[in-house]
Amino acid sequence: MRSVFWLLGLAALAVSLALLVGGNQALFTLFWPPYRFDMSFNFVLFCLVAGFVLTYLALRAIAMLRDLPRQAQRWREQQVERAAVAGVLDALSLQLAGRFVRAQSAALGALEQLDALPSVPLPRREQMQALAHLLVAESAHALQKNEERDAHLKQAMDPAWNKQYPDVFEGAVLRASRWAVEDRDADAARNWLAELPQGAVRRIQALRVKLRVARLSGATSEALETARLLAKHKAFSGDTAASVVRGLAMDALGQAHDVAQLRGVWDRLDAQERAMPELALAAARRANRLALTQPEATAEERAGTAAMVQRWLEPVWNRFTDLDAVQQRDLVSMVEPGLPELDAAGLARLEQLQRQWPNNAFLQYLAGQACMRRQLWGKAAQLLRQASHSLRDTVLLRRAWCSLAVLAEERGDAPAALEAWKKAASLD
Numbered sequence: 001m002r003s004v005f006w007l008l009g010l011a012a013l014a015v016s017l018a019l020l021v022g023g024n025q026a027l028f029t030l031f032w033p034p035y036r037f038d039m040s041f042n043f044v045l046f047c048l049v050a051g052f053v054l055t056y057l058a059l060r061a062i063a064m065l066r067d068l069p070r071q072a073q074r075w076r077e078q079q080v081e082r083a084a085v086a087g088v089l090d091a092l093s094l095q096l097a098g099r100f101v102r103a104q105s106a107a108l109g110a111l112e113q114l115d116a117l118p119s120v121p122l123p124r125r126e127q128m129q130a131l132a133h134l135l136v137a138e139s140a141h142a143l144q145k146n147e148e149r150d151a152h153l154k155q156a157m158d159p160a161w162n163k164q165y166p167d168v169f170e171g172a173v174l175r176a177s178r179w180a181v182e183d184r185d186a187d188a189a190r191n192w193l194a195e196l197p198q199g200a201v202r203r204i205q206a207l208r209v210k211l212r213v214a215r216l217s218g219a220t221s222e223a224l225e226t227a228r229l230l231a232k233h234k235a236f237s238g239d240t241a242a243s244v245v246r247g248l249a250m251d252a253l254g255q256a257h258d259v260a261q262l263r264g265v266w267d268r269l270d271a272q273e274r275a276m277p278e279l280a281l282a283a284a285r286r287a288n289r290l291a292l293t294q295p296e297a298t299a300e301e302r303a304g305t306a307a308m309v310q311r312w313l314e315p316v317w318n319r320f321t322d323l324d325a326v327q328q329r330d331l332v333s334m335v336e337p338g339l340p341e342l343d344a345a346g347l348a349r350l351e352q353l354q355r356q357w358p359n360n361a362f363l364q365y366l367a368g369q370a371c372m373r374r375q376l377w378g379k380a381a382q383l384l385r386q387a388s389h390s391l392r393d394t395v396l397l398r399r400a401w402c403s404l405a406v407l408a409e410e411r412g413d414a415p416a417a418l419e420a421w422k423k424a425a426s427l428d
Contacts, residue, residue, distance in 0.1 A: 021045070081122050084113040088128055091135040104139035107132045126161045130168045134175065141179050149179070170200045177209045186217035204235045220252040221268070228270075242276075249273055250282045259290050259305055266312065275315045277327055284309045284334035291337070306338030310346065320353065329393050332362045339366075339373050347374065354383070361390035365400055372403055381407045398427045 026041035087110025094103035110132045114125060122128075133156035140149035153176055162169040173195050180189035190213055193206065200206055207230050214223035227248055231241035249269060256262035266274070266283050273279055291305050316323070316331055323331065347370055354360070354367040368383030384400045384407070391397040405420035 077117065077122060080113050080117050084110045084122075084128055084132075086110075087113060088132055088135070091132065091139075095135055095138060100139040100142040104136050104143075107135040107139070111136075126158075127165050127168060130156045130158070130161055130165060130172070134168075134172055138175065141182075146183075166197075170196060173200075174205055174209060177213070181209065181212045181216060184216065186213055189213045189216070202229075204230065204233055207233070208235065215248075220248060220255055221265075224248040224252055245273065246276055246278055249276075249279050253279070253282050253286050256286060256290070259287060259308075262286055262290065263308065274312070277316045277319065277323060277331075280312050280316045281327065281330045281334060283312050285330070287312075288334060288337045306340075309334065309338055317349075317353070321357070328360075328362045329396065332366045332396065335366060336369060339370050359390070361387045361392075362396075365391060365396055368400070369403060372407065377407055377410055394427050398424050401427070 021042045024042055028039045028041050028044040030037040087106050091103045091107035091110065094106060111129065114129055133152040137149045137152040137156065140152065153172060157169055157172050173192050177189045177192035180192060193210060193213065196206060207226055211223055211226040211230065214226055224245065227244050230236060231245060236244060252265050253262065256265055262283065269279065287305055287309050291302060313331065313334065350367055350370055354363040357363055364383045364387035368380045368387060371380035371383060381404060384404050388397060388400045391400060401420045401424035405417045405424065408417035408420055
């Protein structure tokens, strides 16, 4: 469409010139005493146009000649800038490809190009220098050249560049903290993270480094909080996030040194975490182990611990059918130490669960042990005998035969008691 308009314009110009000069008989007379010059008006018009064009071209040529030194200087600057940019790009590509020696050479070459003309005002000179120093430091870290790495890192974090290019500074700090984690230096990594501004600390990359630092230094509570933030920001997939949080929570529960500390760790868990069967079972297991290590505890304290364990395991009981065989066995093992403190309501609930799943060997065993604690000998013997036919766990099966032997002795059946003791002893 533009070509059509240009063609129409040229045609209009040609028609205008034809109308103006085609039949023009005018003369142009120039008086220069004692001379007189008569010239065609068309010729004068042509000379004026040609003179204007020639004058314009001459001025342009003079301007270009005068501008040649500046253009040469600009060309040299562009060559330096292009060589530096090419060096940084080559270093980055080689770094990603794992060719650290060549990446280091390319980055050093880019720095040499930038240092060749220090007075030239190249755009983003400082940013390219900082990135080149970072690439050299990254390659030096991969090559285990820590002194060279630290020297170039210090140059990349020049305070004169921090305000102008804050992202480069933050990237250098994150790199330095990651290198400290890889060197197993948790204190240095924490010091580097402390230099980040408040907004940068909440970024996913910074949180990942913080999680690694917390796990490296054994700060399980801090690691758990960081993992929750990462899961909230969807830094992990759903299953991975649940697995990481569950593992850290189990570590925190396992590090509790007394029941009070264990209760504090449990209270800091959110509702979703408390509903995880693995965490509830781990907390109950730790509580029972701590109770065994405190023989001087009073009966009231034992009852309080047993009630606390029952509360923690309440969500697990509600999902009993969703548990696998190992989790059901662990649940029974965690509840059994608290059977002496089990109240009537707890016993009724246990009997109701056993009636709902009458063929479950774990529920039969637990209900039988509960009835035995309440001196319900006949019902206890019936349930334990049923459980002994289905149980595959050696520990629980041995306990069941021992309980049956004790019940047989209570009713004076010595042959049955001896047979039960033999079966319990024969289990590996």
